[in-house]
Amino acid sequence: MKMRSQAMQLKKKLEAISHSEEKDGVKVVVNGAQEVIKLEIDGVDRKDVVELINKAYKEIQKEAAKKMMEEGGGLSGLLGGMG
Template sequence: MRKKANELQKELEKIIETLEKKGWTVSVTGDQKIRYIKKDGEDLNDLTDLINEAMKKVQKESAKKMMEMGGGLSGLLGGLK
C-alpha cells in the first residue's frame, strides 16, 4: 500500500500546469505545489514559498481533522478495509 502511495505521489509530481493571464504566470504540480509565480517575467520566489508553506499547513490540519472524524478515508467508505 505504501509503495503504491509513493508511486502515485511521484506521478502527481510529474503533472504540471502553467497558465498565463495579464502579465501573471503560475505553474503548479499535480501534488498541489506551486513551482513558480511570475509577474511580467519577474520570479516571485518569496510569494511562492509562502503559499506552499500555507498549503502544507492547511493540508496537515485537514488530514488531522479527517483522522479525528473516523480514521481518515476508511471512515468515508463506511469502515471498509
C-alpha cells in the same frame, strides 16, 4: 511497506504533471501534487511567494487530515453498522 512505496510512486507521477495559466503579466505553474512550482509576475520569478503558498497548503493539509481523523473516529461506529 508496499503501500508506502506505491504512494511514493504515485506522488512522483503527480509531481511530473504540470499545468500553467497566464493572465495580465502573471504566470503560475502548478503540478498534480497541488504544489505551486513557479510564479512569475511581470517576468520576475517570485520563489519567495511560491514557498509561502506551498507552506500554507502544507499546514492546511495537516489541519484537514487531523480534523478528518477526529471526525472519522466518531463515524466509525455508524459505518460499521451499515454492512
